[in-house]
Amino acid sequence: MSSTISKDFYVNREKGETYIANLRVVSIIITNICKFLDEILGFGAETIVHYAWFNYGRNLFNKILERYNTKHEALEFLLTVHKLMGLGIPNLKIKNQTTPIIIVEIKNPPIKSLEGSAKRIIASFWAGILSEYYEKILTCIHFKYDERINTFSFLVCPALI
DSSP: OEEEEETTEEEETTTTEEEETTEEEOOOOHHHHHHHHHHHHTTHHHHHHHHHHHHHHHHHHHHHHTTSSSHHHHHHHHHHHHHHTTSOEEEEEEEETTTTEEEEEEESOSOOOOSSSTHHHHHHHHHHHHHHHHTSOEEEEEEEEETTTTEEEEEEEEOOO
16 A cells, blocks of 8 residues: 655555655654764764755755756745655745845744754755755754744855855
8 A cells, every 4th residue: 555645755555665756765753863963972963963954955955856847846845745754834934035045934843942953953954955946055043942832943044155
């Protein structure tokens, strides 16, 4: 038994496989892995998690773009996939198109704390996606979590290189 959830999100229940854009994905409790990395590597964990998720976002965007007509369609698909991956409900508020400045808000995120490297899972993932979308290296800063409305937010903007 298998099901296609959307054009590029496919689950084969018999084989226990899930695919996004023909890439096999696995479901894990990533926050526990981040906690372990934080204990072992201290602040270095944040750098590793950032680069891993930043590059994952970039690569996934490019893989999705191969299957869609426009960058906008690829971005819309990734907004949907974000929810299906259990990472919360994303909302992008574009403040400036020329010099990309985007406020990213995630409702019901799996990350409920700004401590340690876990915040980089979602933030760096979107920095990578949006870097490819805008064809500029972007980074994520100004992390916030509002417990009252269960929303994690951050700013994606040009990296100072």
